[in-house]
Each structure stands twice: as structure tokens, then as C-alpha cells.
Amino acid sequence: MKYALIYTLFLMSVFHTSCGQNQTEEKKIIINSENKGVITSHGPKWVTRKIIQDRKGNIWIAAFDGIFRYDGKSFTNITSKVTSARFFSVLEDRKGNFWFVSVGSGVYYYDGQSFRNFTAKDGLSNDVVFSLYEDKTGNIWFGTGGGASCYDGKSFRNFTTRDVNCIFQDKKGKFWFGGANLSVFDGKTFTTLTNKDGKAFKSVWSIIEDKKGNILFGDDDGLWRYDGSTFTNFTKRGALSMIEDKKGNVWTVSGLPGSRSWVLSRYDAKSLSNEKPTVTNVKLREDAFFTVFEAYDGSIWVGTGEGVYRYDGKTFTDFKSKEGQK
Secondary structure (H helix, E strand, O other): OEEEEEEOOOOOOOOOOOOOOOOOOOOOEEEEOOOOOEEEOOOOOOOEEEEEEOOOOOEEEEEOOEEEEEOOOOEEEOOOOOOOOOEEEEEEOOOOOEEEEEEOOOEEEEOOOEEEEEOHHHOOOOOEEEEEEEOOOOOEEEEEOOEEEEEOOOOEEEOOOOOEEEEEEOOOOOEEEEEOOEEEEOOOOEEEEEOOOOOEOOOOOEEEEOOOOOEEEEEOOEEEEEOOOOEEEEEOOOOOEEEEOOOOOEEEEEEOOOOOOEEEEEEOHHHOOOOOOOEEEEEEEOOOEEEEEEOOOOOEEEEEOOEEEEEOOOOEEEOOOHHHHO
């Protein structure tokens, strides 16, 4: 494996594992909400970028038409009376509070009763925010169109001017950043990683660590596995989103090379260490797939360009209307 040193310091500040203090304390804008959202008979009907499940079992969905919460019976659009922002991701932090990130409107913090909006004026690196991640110490990281921002509960610290699509911290504590390239921070320096041909990875949108400690990620050239010393490209299909399920299978959503079709794929756990693992295409469609998620009950949820689907292992449920849910 070849490494090319990018920088020992980020452009904006010296890195510390604790985010530290920004030059200017943020001024939080507080939005009080007398209601707790609007109950609807359906889920999102537009681009859906992220799905999670909270500690109570509710499904939360970040979409371009709002943040939706599903309790198993009905949907509530949490943000419909607060903002018309297009949302990209959602996170429940260790304290049970929620964070929503948007395309152009910055970050929203929700404690169940009121909202706080953070933007570039408050210290965020950019108001276009693609992803968020809570690290092992409780800091909240944001991947933005202007780099990575880290929030320690009091202030932001910004680290780079490059787009950051995804952020991940592995079991050893290293931070992985995906975007225009793939980079890792080992506690001393930041390096950009290259494949065996010396080429940088391009347009990285998803990074996970599997049960065996391998790093899996998707870029323009396909799906890759890194075992700590060697990169293996085991499919030319990338992964806009990727998860490892309870059984160790890896699920991805991606576009098919040379085709307008998008596919939900399952890579068999027993064959993942092979050069060419066994893959099953579960669903094909022309409308884009954007995210995949496994719920506590083992069902697979998929976010598309026109809403949300749930797969129970046999059939797909469409949540765009009451009829679809039947």
C-alpha cells in the first residue's frame, strides 16, 4: 500500500482529539416549537438520504421534504412547521438528542421540544452538510461542502477546505474521511490513501468497519476492502451507502455501471474474504437508491429518490401512501 502525505496540520487549525475552542463562540439560534410535528399518513415522497432507529425503536428519516419519525403506526413530520430545509442525515446522540443536517441550511439540534440552528455564521465550516458522526468522546462531527467541522458542545473547530461526504472512527480510534479522496488520521498525521497503482480513491461516499476489522468503502471505481495492509477491489459497483447486518452480510445501494438502473445488493458474509464474494441483487429500479439501513427486527430499509421502502426478506413495503403500506 502506498501513502501520500497530505498534511500534518489541517488548513484551519491544529488537530486535537478533543475539538477544542474555536476563535469565536457560536451564538445559538433557538427555535421554539409548540407542537412536536405534523402526523401524516405517509412517509417522505422525495429524496431520502438517511434512515436510523432510535433507542425507543422509532425510525427516523432524513429527506428533502423533512425529518420524519415512524413509530410503527404513523409518521410525524418533525420539521414541517420549523423549516423547509432539505435534509441529508440524522443522528441520535448518546444523550438522546437529535441532530439533523441539511443542504444549504446548516445543522439543526432537536431536544424533543425545541430546535437550535447552527450555520456558518456560528462557526460551522459550510452550510451544505452531507453527514454527521458522534465520536467515542461524544464530539459531533459534520462532513460539509467546505470540510469537516467538530462540535464539542460549546464551539466548532474546522479542519479542511475539501468536501467531506462521510466520517467514521474505527475500533482503534483512527478517523476516516471520505470525499474527493480517502484520508485517515492516525493520531499524528493525516494521509491520503492510494491503491496499489498509486491512484487516489475518488468520490468516497460510504465507509464501514466489518466484524473482522476490515475497512470497507465505496468510490467511483467500485467497492473496496482494506485489511490493514492491502486494498482489494472486489466489485466495480461502488456504494453510495453500505451496512453490515447482524449476520455479517454487507448491503449496498449503488448505480449499475453503464446503466440507468440502481440496485440494492447483499454480499454474503461467508464469501466476503474472497476476491469475488457472492452477491445477490435484491431489487433493481431506475429511480436512484440513496441509503440502506437495518432495523432492530432485521428488516432492511431503503431510501430512494421518491421515498422509503422496507424489505422483510420477501416483500417490499412502500410508505409513500396508505395504499402502499398495505
